[in-house]
Each structure stands twice: as C-alpha cells, then as structure tokens.
Amino acid sequence: MVIVDSEITLLDLEMSSSDALFRLIDNDRDYLGKWLSWVDTTRSVMDTINYIFAMSEHDIYSSRYVMEIWYNNLIAGLIDVHNGDKINKKAEIGYWLGEQFQGKGIMTKSCRAVINYAFNEVGLNRITIKCAEGNIKSQAIPKNLNFTFEGIERSGQFLYDKFVDLYVFSMIKKDWSNDINEKQ
Numbered sequence: 001m002v003i004v005d006s007e008i009t010l011l012d013l014e015m016s017s018s019d020a021l022f023r024l025i026d027n028d029r030d031y032l033g034k035w036l037s038w039v040d041t042t043r044s045v046m047d048t049i050n051y052i053f054a055m056s057e058h059d060i061y062s063s064r065y066v067m068e069i070w071y072n073n074l075i076a077g078l079i080d081v082h083n084g085d086k087i088n089k090k091a092e093i094g095y096w097l098g099e100q101f102q103g104k105g106i107m108t109k110s111c112r113a114v115i116n117y118a119f120n121e122v123g124l125n126r127i128t129i130k131c132a133e134g135n136i137k138s139q140a141i142p143k144n145l146n147f148t149f150e151g152i153e154r155s156g157q158f159l160y161d162k163f164v165d166l167y168v169f170s171m172i173k174k175d176w177s178n179d180i181n182e183k184q
Contacts, residue, residue: 028100035132036096077096079093089123090126111145130153132157149169150170151168
C-alpha cells in the first residue's frame with residue numbers, strides 16, 4: 001500500500017476489487033475505449049477476474065506490477081510498471097483513470113509516487129511513459145512530471161482497426177528530484 005495523500009491510496013491489484021473495477025470499466029466503456037482496446041474484451045466480471053489472476057505475480061521483470069488507484073474510497077483506475085529490464089534497470093509505466101476522476105491531479109500524484117518507489121526502492125535508473133499521439137490527457141502526465149520527450153514510436157500501438165503513433169517520454173533517476181516533484 002502506498003498512501004499518496006489524504007485522498008489517494010495505491011493498493012496491490014486484488015481479486016476483492018474485481019466487481020468495483022469491472023463496474024468502473026463498464027460505466028466508462030465509451031470514454032476508456034477511445035484509447036484502450038482491451039475495454040472491448042472486458043465484457044464481464046469474469047474477464048476482470050481473469051485479468052487480475054494473470055497479473056497476480058506483482059513483478060515488473062516477468063509480468064506487470066499493477067496497483068489500484070483509490071480516490072476518497074472509490075476505485076478510480078489502475079497504474080502499472082511493466083516491461084522491466086533488470087540488467088539495464090529500466091521499465092515503463094502505464095495508467096488509466098475513470099472519466100469522473102479526471103482533472104483532479106490523481107494520476108500525476110499517483111505516477112509521482114510510483115516513480116519515487118521505482119527509483120528509490122526498486123533501483124530503476126530509467127522510466128518510460130508512452131502515450132498515443134492524440135491522447136492529450138495522457139501526454140499531460142509525463143509533461144507535468146518534467147519527463148523528456150524522446151520522439152515518436154511510429155505505429156507503436158494497434159488500436160482497433162489501425163496503428164497509431166506513440167509519443168515516448170522518459171525520466172532518468174539523476175534528473176528526478178523528489179523535492180521539486182513533491183511541491184507540484
């Protein structure tokens with residue numbers, strides 16, 4: 001468990017959250033589905049249970065380390081660390097948030113907490129965030145956290161019937177300042 005602030009808590013992804021998580025996805029299906037193709041394959045609580053079971057390893061190097069984002073005792077979304085490379089001490093962060101939770105700084109604060117953990121506890125040296133070219137809200141997160149824009153991964157994501165480009169942002173541990181980022 002990571003207490004981000006008085007309103008936001010990050011918890012390990014747990015089976016007990018499957019109903020609430022599915023309801024969040026189902027209620028925001030159109031909103032989330034614009035950028036996340038897996039929404040179409042999440043049609044029942046059982047689909048959510050299967051996902052939670054598949055992510056139960058909690059290891060960034062062999063799977064994904066997925067955490068639930070709770071805002072004022074409501075599940076608001078998920079954040080994960082994935083594609084870990086132990087030798088090169090790097091990984092990626094992915095995230096999504098329900099529409100009603102947008103614009104409150106929840107994801108920026110959650111990412112900041114995960115980045116602090118990844119650099120200071122896990123020992124990573126590099127973190128990457130990739131966002132679809134048109135997903136302005138998602139791109140705002142690494143920008144707000146002073147990530148460096150590295151370029152475009154052409155056709156980096158298959159979204160429904162076409163490939164979309166991904167904007168690639170990175171942060172290196174030596175450039176990450178806890179003091180600066182905690183004040184924002």
